[in-house]
Structure formats: C-alpha cells, structure tokens
Amino acid sequence: MKYTICVTGKIGTGKSTVSNFFKEKGFKYINMDEIGKEVFYSKSKEIKALFGTDNRKEISKIVFTQKDMLKKLEQILHPPMLKKLENLTQNNGLYVIEAAIKRRLKITCDLTITVTCSKDVIHKRLANRGLNKSMVDKILENQSDILDEGIIIRNDYSLELLNEKLEKIFAILTKTLPC
Ligand SMILES: CC(C)(COP(=O)(O)OP(=O)(O)OC[C@H]1O[C@@H](n2cnc3c(N)ncnc32)[C@H](O)[C@@H]1O)[C@@H](O)C(=O)NCCC(=O)NCCS
Numbered sequence: 001m002k003y004t005i006c007v008t009g010k011i012g013t014g015k016s017t018v019s020n021f022f023k024e025k026g027f028k029y030i031n032m033d034e035i036g037k038e039v040f041y042s043k044s045k046e047i048k049a050l051f052g053t054d055n056r057k058e059i060s061k062i063v064f065t066q067k068d069m070l071k072k073l074e075q076i077l078h079p080p081m082l083k084k085l086e087n088l089t090q091n092n093g094l095y096v097i098e099a100a101i102k103r104r105l106k107i108t109c110d111l112t113i114t115v116t117c118s119k120d121v122i123h124k125r126l127a128n129r130g131l132n133k134s135m136v137d138k139i140l141e142n143q144s145d146i147l148d149e150g151i152i153i154r155n156d157y158s159l160e161l162l163n164e165k166l167e168k169i170f171a172i173l174t175k176t177l178p179c
C-alpha cells in the first residue's frame with residue numbers, strides 16, 4: 001500500500017515544520033526544493049550556458065524578477081525532478097512530499113495539505129532566517145498559483161497550536177489509512 005501526502009504553501013508558511021510532523025510519525029520525507037538542488041548541480045553546464053553563472057543566489061535574483069527566465073529554468077529542472085520523485089516513490093509506503101509549487105509540477109497525492117499564514121507572519125519568520133524582505137516579496141509574486149487545496153492549515157499562531165491541529169488530522173488519518 002502506498003499513501004502520499006503533499007504539503008504545499010507559499011514561502012515560509014511552515015511546510016517543513018508540517019512535513020517534519022509526518023516524518024516523525026514514520027512517513028518517508030521528500031523535499032522537492034532539495035531534489036531541485038540535486039538536479040540543479042547535475043545540470044550546471046546547461047544552467048551556466050543560460051544564465052552565465054550557476055550561482056544559486058544570482059540566479060534567484062534573475063528568475064524571481066523575470067518570469068520568462070524562471071520558465072526556462074523550470075524547463076531544464078522540472079522533468080528530471082519529476083523523474084527523481086517517481087523513482088523515490090516507487091515502493092509501497094507512507095510518503096510526505098513537501099512541494100511549494102505542487103500544482104505547477106502536477107504532482108498528485110492522496111491527500112494535500114496547504115499551509116497558509118499572513119504575509120506579515122511570513123516576513124517575520126523569514127527575517128529570523130536572514131532572508132531579504134524584497135526578495136521574499138519577489139518570490140511570493142511568483143507563487144500566485146499556489147492555491148488553497150485539500151486540508152488548509154492556518155499557521156499564524158503558536159507551534160503548540162499547529163501541533164494540536166496536526167495531531168487531530170493524524171488521528172483522523174490513521175482511522176482511514178488502509179494500513
Ligand atoms: C531559483 C533557485 C536557483 C534559488 O535557489 P536558492 O537556494 O536561492 O533558494 P531555494 O531553492 O531555497 O528557494 C527559495 C524559495 O523559493 C521557492 N521556489 C523555488 N523554486 C520556485 C519556483 N519555481 N516557483 C516558485 N517558488 C519557488 C522555494 O520553495 C523557497 O521557498 C532554486 O529555487 C531553483 O532552482 N528553483 C527552480 C526549481 C524549482 O522549481 N523548485 C521548486 C520545487 S517546490
């Protein structure tokens with residue numbers, strides 16, 4: 001039996017925190033940003049030819065301000081990323097897949113969880129990570145196709161409250177999971 005949960009949502013909403021909850025419950029964790037990074041380095045020749053660099057921060061500034069360039073980068077990275085995902089999820093088991101742009105990647109899951117919170121909260125949380133505010137806004141502009149779907153978790157509040165919500169979802173899930 002295979003069961004997949006997709007955790008989606010915009011930057012800094014709490015996807016990793018939510019995914020980690022399921023990882024601790026025994027789900028195999030797959031992070032599409034990490035898969036993207038692996039593929040990125042395997043395609044560095046192609047990427048250098050397109051951008052004149054393979055520095056991720058420099059490319060980040062280009063693609064999140066120029067939609068056509070983001071599309072070109074995605075055209076290089078997304079097909080091999082999806083292939084890797086397919087290989088990683090071949091076997092039966094419980095999987096939690098963290099993917100901000102799950103819809104754009106056309107990943108299908110048994111259950112989707114969308115994590116949301118206000119823009120102010122996103123900015124506050126990412127400031128702790130040292131992420132530049134205007135860059136976060138640029139990334140958010142490129143995430144307008146991330147829509148609420150499946151179970152929506154509002155994560156504007158404390159980690160304790162988030163955990164309570166997740167325990168409730170998990171309790172329902174364990175009653176419905178086929179194993
Ligand atoms: C643009 C790149 C080089 C920037 O790398 P960098 O290390 O600076 O940032 P990181 O990967 O941590 O991403 C920063 C934030 O942007 C988000 N993000 C990444 N790619 C995209 C995208 N194509 N569309 C919208 N948001 C994205 C991430 O989820 C994260 O919240 C890198 O994100 C990338 O190669 N993106 C294309 C691959 C992709 O689509 N990955 C998303 C998988 S969910």
Ligand SMILES: Nc1ncnc2c1ncn2[C@@H]1O[C@H](COP(=O)(O)OP(=O)(O)OP(=O)(O)O)[C@@H](O)[C@H]1O
Nearest residue numbers: 010011012013014015016017125155157158159162
């Ligand atoms: N309810 C909460 N209360 C306080 N801090 C939180 C809460 N949820 C998440 N955080 C913190 O906010 C930051 C962003 O959370 P997280 O990394 O889970 O988001 P993300 O959506 O995975 O981000 P990214 O898009 O960058 O991958 C982290 O430092 C995390 O510890």
